[in-house]
Amino acid sequence: MDVLFRNVRELVERAENEGKLISELMIEQEMIISGRSREEIFTQMDRNLRVMEEAVERGLKGVQSVTGLTGGDAVLIQNYIATGKSLAGDLLLDAVSKAVATNEVNAAMGTICATPTAGSAGVVPGTLFAVQNKLNPTREQMIRYLFTSGAFGFIVANNASISGAEGGCQAEVGSASAMAAAAIVEMAGGTAQQSSEAFAITLKNVLGLVCDPVAGLVEVPCVKRNAMGASNSIVAADMALAGVTSRIPCDEVIGAMYRIGQSMSTNLKETARGGLAATPTGKAITHAIFEGGDLKSLLKSRVSSN
Amino acid sequence: MKFTSVFDIIGPVMIGPSSSHTAGAARIGRVARDLFGRQPKWVKIHLYGSFAETYRGHGTDVAIVGGLLDYDTDDERIKTSFAEAEKAGLQFEFIPETANRAHPNTARLVMGDDESEMSVEGISIGGGKIEISEVNGFKLRLTGGMPAILVVHDDRAGCIANVANCLAMHKVNIGHMEVSRIERGLTALMVIEIDQNIDERILSQISYIPHITKVSKINN
Numbered sequence A: 001m002d003v004l005f006r007n008v009r010e011l012v013e014r015a016e017n018e019g020k021l022i023s024e025l026m027i028e029q030e031m032i033i034s035g036r037s038r039e040e041i042f043t044q045m046d047r048n049l050r051v052m053e054e055a056v057e058r059g060l061k062g063v064q065s066v067t068g069l070t071g072g073d074a075v076l077i078q079n080y081i082a083t084g085k086s087l088a089g090d091l092l093l094d095a096v097s098k099a100v101a102t103n104e105v106n107a108a109m110g111t112i113c114a115t116p117t118a119g120s121a122g123v124v125p126g127t128l129f130a131v132q133n134k135l136n137p138t139r140e141q142m143i144r145y146l147f148t149s150g151a152f153g154f155i156v157a158n159n160a161s162i163s164g165a166e167g168g169c170q171a172e173v174g175s176a177s178a179m180a181a182a183a184i185v186e187m188a189g190g191t192a193q194q195s196s197e198a199f200a201i202t203l204k205n206v207l208g209l210v211c212d213p214v215a216g217l218v219e220v221p222c223v224k225r226n227a228m229g230a231s232n233s234i235v236a237a238d239m240a241l242a243g244v245t246s247r248i249p250c251d252e253v254i255g256a257m258y259r260i261g262q263s264m265s266t267n268l269k270e271t272a273r274g275g276l277a278a279t280p281t282g283k284a285i286t287h288a289i290f291e292g293g294d295l296k297s298l299l300k301s302r303v304s305s306n
Numbered sequence B: 001m002k003f004t005s006v007f008d009i010i011g012p013v014m015i016g017p018s019s020s021h022t023a024g025a026a027r028i029g030r031v032a033r034d035l036f037g038r039q040p041k042w043v044k045i046h047l048y049g050s051f052a053e054t055y056r057g058h059g060t061d062v063a064i065v066g067g068l069l070d071y072d073t074d075d076e077r078i079k080t081s082f083a084e085a086e087k088a089g090l091q092f093e094f095i096p097e098t099a100n101r102a103h104p105n106t107a108r109l110v111m112g113d114d115e116s117e118m119s120v121e122g123i124s125i126g127g128g129k130i131e132i133s134e135v136n137g138f139k140l141r142l143t144g145g146m147p148a149i150l151v152v153h154d155d156r157a158g159c160i161a162n163v164a165n166c167l168a169m170h171k172v173n174i175g176h177m178e179v180s181r182i183e184r185g186l187t188a189l190m191v192i193e194i195d196q197n198i199d200e201r202i203l204s205q206i207s208y209i210p211h212i213t214k215v216s217k218i219n220n
Helices: A006-018 A022-034 A038-061 A075-084 A090-107 A124-135 A139-159 A171-188 A190-205 A222-241 A250-263 A280-290 A295-305 B019-036 B049-058 B061-069 B076-088 B159-169 B200-209
Strands: A111-113 B012-015 B042-048 B089-095 B105-112 B117-126 B129-134 B138-142 B146-155 B174-181 B187-194 B211-216
Touching: A006 A022, A006 A139, A006 A190, A006 A250, A022 A038, A022 A139, A022 A171, A022 B076, A022 B089, A038 A075, A038 A090, A038 A111, A038 A124, A038 A139, A038 B012, A038 B174, A075 A090, A090 A124, A090 A222, A124 A139, A124 A171, A124 A222, A139 A171, A139 A190, A139 A250, A139 B076, A171 A190, A171 A222, A171 A250, A190 A250, A295 B105, A295 B146, B012 B019, B012 B076, B019 B042, B019 B061, B019 B117, B019 B129, B042 B049, B042 B061, B049 B061, B049 B089, B049 B105, B061 B076, B061 B089, B061 B105, B129 B159, B138 B187, B146 B200, B159 B174, B159 B187, B159 B200, B200 B211
Parallel strands: B042 B089
Antiparallel strands: A111 B012, B042 B105, B105 B117, B117 B129, B129 B138, B146 B187, B146 B211, B174 B187
């Protein structure tokens, strides 16, 4: 198959040699592969962006998952931002709340756009809508943000994995965070090389992250990991824009992520047999949800005992 | 390359909570229905690996049944697919397996009605993308991302050429093709990825070619 880039090195080299944005190369490659016009491709991505906007909006109004295990945290964080007392800063926490909002909608079986997966769907839109307030992008730039994220995700998916069952959470929230970091850099006017540095810095920070969903649900710890992912990407993007580089090249970090995923026990890869899922509370939650226990009082007793 | 489109990464638009366990599962169900050619009356859904361990939490069960009812990944009815299946006269059963398959997210659907039976094995490789890995015992690799036809035929000289000629006559371009057989001289399977969806008329013409026993298609 004819592609413009197979790894990050080729992507950055091409961007530099041809004086093009990473998003532009992703669009051109999609045109080659799908045989569709630029306009059709933009229209489809615009539709995905709209789904993301609607999900955040819905999550910020407050949702509850079917189990009652997650929901409502995005609202709490927004209310906290409004008090003006936040330590992390408004932009960072705004990204966190919007990432959480999206993933709470996902947990509630709402409509979302997988980026790159559903379990990690909060990070890319969460960061996008937060930096939007600071950078004031055009609609086209917002759509390009998704193409830039997609270019890096494309490389990870083909050279490593974006599946929790295959590679652990590092492959899902890890990939999503790194994709978002690279896209933030482009939107902020950074170079293609800086995008790749941001990507590498972000992914390095989550190597080895296990996928251990309590009761096998995409709720705990997934929702809060999207918050962690969103903040990770914003910090890494800022670092790259400041001129910080990764000592380990981007493609090698992706390779390391893949090998780490391969050597992780299956108990830690979306089977709900290890990690948080195997804690006493994790098991009690599983029992309550699937064998008719009382989840409400279980959650309440945990809150009061802490 | 397993992932070809940017929309494999930014997308699909879907009902939560899991791209591989919900959206991918719905797609496996839908492609299986396409290959069967109509909605089956009954289906036994064997789940392996992570699918077997966590299918209830991920909505993998409602998603596969939704796919068998022809729902897309973003169809709200996925949530209530069990009730819809009852209305539509589709009986289903889930069988979590302990055996290991090559991929951790694997489902094998054995389905049928009064006329025929079929088994389809699919894997969900991440981000909602799937591959069909086995049909009626034949190993194959089909992504479901392209329109395709599957032709079961006797393992005789000329069969492949006749099918290719029929497609050529209708100006249908072949993108990728695989032929496999369980044993020489017995039954074989052609998997043909094509550039555009084809109508029932062409399908039925292919089915009249000598030594062709069954033809099914996947639209995209």
